[in-house]
Amino acid sequence: MKNIVILISGRGSNMQAIVEAGIPGAHIAAVISNRPDAAGLAWAATRGIHTEVLDHKAFASREAFDTALAERIDSFAPDLVVLAGFMRILSAGFTRHYQGRMLNVHPSLLPAFTGLNTHQRALDAGCMLAGCTVHFVTAELDHGPIVAQGAVAILPGDTAQTLAQRTLAVEHQLYPAAVHDFVSGQFTLCDERVIRPVTAQQQAGSLLSPQP
Ligand SMILES: Nc1nc2c(c(=O)[nH]1)N[C@@H](CN(C=O)c1ccc(C(=O)N[C@@H](CCC(=O)O)C(=O)O)cc1)CN2
Ligand SMILES: NCC(=O)N[C@@H]1O[C@H](COP(=O)([O-])[O-])[C@@H](O)[C@H]1O
Numbered sequence: 001m002k003n004i005v006i007l008i009s010g011r012g013s014n015m016q017a018i019v020e021a022g023i024p025g026a027h028i029a030a031v032i033s034n035r036p037d038a039a040g041l042a043w044a045a046t047r048g049i050h051t052e053v054l055d056h057k058a059f060a061s062r063e064a065f066d067t068a069l070a071e072r073i074d075s076f077a078p079d080l081v082v083l084a085g086f087m088r089i090l091s092a093g094f095t096r097h098y099q100g101r102m103l104n105v106h107p108s109l110l111p112a113f114t115g116l117n118t119h120q121r122a123l124d125a126g127c128m129l130a131g132c133t134v135h136f137v138t139a140e141l142d143h144g145p146i147v148a149q150g151a152v153a154i155l156p157g158d159t160a161q162t163l164a165q166r167t168l169a170v171e172h173q174l175y176p177a178a179v180h181d182f183v184s185g186q187f188t189l190c191d192e193r194v195i196r197p198v199t200a201q202q203q204a205g206s207l208l209s210p211q212p
Helices: 013-021 039-046 062-074 092-097 118-124 160-183 200-204
Strands: 002-008 026-033 051-053 080-083 102-106 129-136 146-153 188-190 193-195
Touching: 002 013, 002 039, 002 062, 002 160, 013 026, 013 039, 013 160, 026 039, 026 062, 026 160, 039 051, 062 092, 080 160, 102 160, 118 129, 118 160, 129 160, 146 160
Parallel strands: 002 026, 002 080, 026 051, 080 102
Antiparallel strands: 102 129, 129 146, 188 193
């Protein structure tokens, strides 16, 4: 069984999708929020999941918050830390501590549109495709090795809100699948790249395979 700690800051819809996916081999050890008013906390508690709040405003510095957060997370001996709408930039020491075992879902097709307000920026840039990315978390914001991506067509008349809604539906499929693949060892991290084995079917369909 792999222990998973999920960090949220708000409604936690991605946390809900992961919990409801019932991933074989995954145990959700705790849901921790940096915001006391995060709606996802009540949802998790009603499903018997241990929840905690660590209010970042109660700490004098980002590093002090991160140190206290790591102590709480480590008390659950996590195999994986999942950021699910977690809205705090984490210090380099924190990301190093969880290197190779901390994932985030970002609402854009990275490396495009790191940071915040991704949907409005994609619309303003005249993009025709938006989407979401699951990636390992590193010190450099939204630049960690990419695990999975899902594309979302931008439609005429789209607003940041309508695009966010369609993208979120893709996140709710992409993230549980990515967590499943991590838990079941479907990929490895090598030289800052996510490596997935080539399946026999892919090999058979490869142009490089010897033709009969
Ligand atoms: N060191 C890293 N920290 C975090 C990463 C990362 O890749 N490396 N991913 C983010 C998630 N994220 C986008 O996917 C993100 C979250 C928060 C912010 C941000 O600017 N936060 C502000 C506060 C904003 C707020 O409270 O509403 C801040 O921390 O000062 C940008 C991107 C999670 N952390
Ligand atoms: N930079 C982080 C970020 O913007 N994350 C985004 O927050 C939204 C709410 O997530 P939630 O419903 O799971 O709380 C999601 O779209 C997620 O991609």
